[in-house]
Amino acid sequence: MYVTKRVWKNYPYQLTFTVMIFPLTKIYLTALYSIVLLLLSLTSFAQLTPFEKSSNKNYTATYAEVMAYYQVLAKQYPQQMRLFNYGSTDVGKPLTLVVLSKGGVFDPAVIKKQNKRVLLINNGIHPGEPEGIDASMMLARDLLKNKKLPDDVVLCFIALYNIDGSLNRGVSRISQNGPVAYGFRGNYRNLDLNRDFIKADSRNALAFTQIFNTWQPEVLLDNHASNGADYQYVMTLIETQKDKQNPILADYTSKTLSPELYKRMAAGGYEMTPYVESMKETPDSGIVAFLETPRFSTGYGAQHNVISYMTETHMLKSYEKKVYATYTFMQSLITICQRDANKIGALKREADSAVVKQQSFALNWALDVDKFEMITFKGFEAGHKPSDISGLPRLYYDRSKPFAKQIKYYNTYKATTIVNKPVAYVIPQAWGKVIDLFKLNKVVMKQLPHDTNLTVQTYYIADYKTRPKPYEGHYLHYDVSLKTINNNRVKFYKGDYLVYTNQPVNRYIVETLEPQGVDSFFAWGFFDSMLGQKEHFSDYVFEDIAAQYLKTHPDLQKKLDSAKVAQPKIAQSAAAQLEFIYQNSPFFEQTYLRYPIGRLLAR
Template identity: 75%
Template sequence: MKKLLPLLSMALLFGKAHAQLTPFEQSTDKNTTATYAEVMAHYPKLVKQFPQQVKLFNYGSTDAGKPLTLVVLSKDGNFDPTKIKQQNKRVILINNGIHPGEPEGIDASMMLVRDMLKKKQLPNDVVVCFIALYNIDGSLNRGQSRVSQNGPRAYGFRGNYRNLDLNRDFIKADSRNALAFLQILNTWQPEVFLDNHASNGSDYQYVMTLIETQKDKQHPILAEYTAKTLSPKLYKRMEKSGYEMIPYVESLKRSPDSGIVAFLETPRFSTGHTVQHNIISYVTETHMLKPYDKKVYATYEFMHHLIDVCQRDAKQIGELKHKADEQVTQQKTFALTWALDEQKFNNITFKGYEAGYKNSDISGLPRLYYDRAKPWTKTIKYYNTYKATLTADKPVAYVVPQAWGKIIDLFKLNKVAMKRLKHDTTLNVQTYYITDYKTVPRPYEGHYLHSGVQLNVVNNNKIKFYEGDYVVYTNQPINRYIVETLEPQAVDSFFAWNFFDSMLSQKEHYSDYVFEDIAAQYLKAHPELQQKLDKEKERNPQLAKSAGAQLEFVYKNSPFYENTYLRYPVARLLTDTKLDLQ
């Protein structure tokens, strides 16, 4: 018997090694998440066991100096993105650990990849790509900073090495992490995208909530399939798995009783950016106060069901994506800003906890709390209708001066087709002059965001462009990205994120005592301007009282005034002009 015990122990150890348990599974209380080193040790072992079905790819270098690792599962062993498209297979891209304090997806994916390989459950018509851990920088900064959360025991920090929230970085791409993500996204061109998160906010009974691309912002063809087929199926399957879902809880007022509002993911967010590529997109949001093991298993189940349903509907999803791309290529008008329509809502069943107020032990003043001893089920309002508050008609093409190098680099990463002028060329274009805008008083993610942009539109403006400047035609499936970044009034445009701030400052002016004589001579030579000045003084008594203001009026209405001041540098070509292009 004594001889058998070591053999039995060895057999048990061999079984565990073969199963390759994750740090989460090995912990007795299931309240542990893998470190970055443990994640990076896990997947190469799977590649050794299943070299034909799983492969690792490294992209770029994150701000922490480490590459972004993509884990790819392919049943037939084809890991060439171009050939995968030729085979008419779908691609699902799953992102994990964008906020390392919300690591459920990291642990769930480690288990799911292993189980799909071990149980031979890889789909026939779907290639699944997992970003093993996106915010490597934050993951290395391990601690307990997310204080309102119930587990895991230790986890990474929300900000990356540059203290950026990476889920606000997709459109501006300040981090190397985002640049690597864009390379992955545009290399593998997924039809479906998932970003795994954990929520904060109200308390309620659900472990899992879900953000799906807001229906009014998604392409109508994809929105109909998502709303009527894919999402309902996922909700039913999750309920059957023991993890009943509800839409992400963003309360209209203080608590869910007042109704909940569909989240509007603008392009700064991962799914707001992927929708510009006509990709069906989801965000899982497990509840912060539920035990960590339930959050991990709920995320595991959701990914499993998503992959399964996408396998079932692989052909249909491919056809819908193709149709959406075709229609966006021809689309004329694009929404730039959105607002919630509070007059429209659906009634949904919601399971919450009674909210109330009691005196704070700290301040003695009333504080909000939820009483888990008093669960309730009520019908509440779900506000899921947004209306476009501002739109723009696309031009035939945008002309982007090569000086704006970051824009050109981002367009290249996003597979935007561009041509270049062969020679210096003067073009008759439509230009914008910025007449007003608002700027936040404090920086947000490293930027002073602009909003409320007002424009003076000038048609038939003759502007000189130089050899090598870029012409971006708007006959592409990526039109939404092009228009929403280059139209300065769009909520997450490049203008909003300060890409063009240098054109907001004046470079030339005058010495008043010198310009007095020049202005007087100019008014004598141009009596029509003298008449214009006189009329303006009659209309505006303050102008009549100010010598400096009158001198400035003459300057601004003369050819001496710099015509590039406040002129938005990206021009709009409104006619299909024959150009000499590289």
């Protein structure tokens, strides 16, 4: 007889026990069998997520729990799962990407050569909407444990995108039904990261951009929870708006992929409807398709010809239902992506090729209120009653009165601003953030080998409006109007960048560089320094210079006289007349209000 001490470890439990070796009698075999069952039971329990371990499934994992869980899972399945850290978030922690690959290939370039698809799933961009975090932990485990990884689709999960907000744990979403505690919407810089994809102010967004353009997904999913009206559905869905999406991809998503997702979700017990943005106060008035511009993850994905979806579970449903609905959606999307893997790849290549040759690009869109389709909507009767606080009428939904009725779904947008692309854009190297973002987004650029004068089309900002309050750290410009100067001879310098518009990322290039675009770099204030005048004149000195200049330029004198007749304010103001002469003379600075990006119209 002898004694052996053994230690069994499996997160988050450690078991130390002593085995005494005796002749194999029935009693000892029974004891050994019980120990084995105990170990198996503890192992199984250790693989559960914190959400599953909670008594009422109303708990979401903390950042530390998420990382620890995936680290253990990666050790258990080293051939099919790996963790990659990218960059740094604003809170100083790297962004972790969980990659599941049935073939054990984790090199994005090799994956592309093998003609496999990449599905990128983003979780926790709003940590108060954490369903995707917990659902992805379960799904990754189940796919590995049950040997259900798809053959032709590599799965990439961003474990928790807004780490900053997740660490700021509390109960700030007061209108939400669970979980008991969760993260805050804003990140460490108080940015809403789902408004940051195009401008990339946060280090989180820079890390995401690196992930996105390294793995080059064909399909993107961003998991969320909604606010707004009350209705019967656990989940609603935002898909890339069909009139804004590349038509090659829109045909597939609107006719095949999206209908199949709706069908599978209904079969799984989670019937969906399009995201509920009411035309008026309640959904009875009709709902409007969400227009996700490039500031949003799905709008950014559309610029890169990536099929993009955003789930929106309903805030008032139990947290358990929201997590399992998200799990079911991801499972459905993976199944369809595997089934249509070859088709999705072919469509992506076709769309990229079409964008290379595309000449005209939409920059802004408006809802077409004359076009709609009728859909069945399952909601609750809404009404108004006196508020217990103010005594004034307040909106409420009566859950004792569910209904299913036909409502209008407005899902057609028309382009309101369209621009023809130039042969190339010329970007002065001074605009470093633009250059850095283009590099991250795999835009091909060539630097000028020496100083040179180029004949380009240039814009002058004729007029624009600016929001009176900051939005996500910027005073957004809109309603931009331009004065276009053709055949303008402009000096550029060695090291400035030429960006030819013969690339699959043409949409990203054009929509960011054309100042009228809703999410252009100009709209976000990247070029605000060129809106300020740097030089002026002293009145008493310029009086004599201006008088002499008018004598030698009678055409300007006539122009001034006409202006005084047309605008009495000029006629009544000596300063205004001097300003008029100054602005119409060669003394006036040529760079004031000149948009710094040149448009090369011919090679």
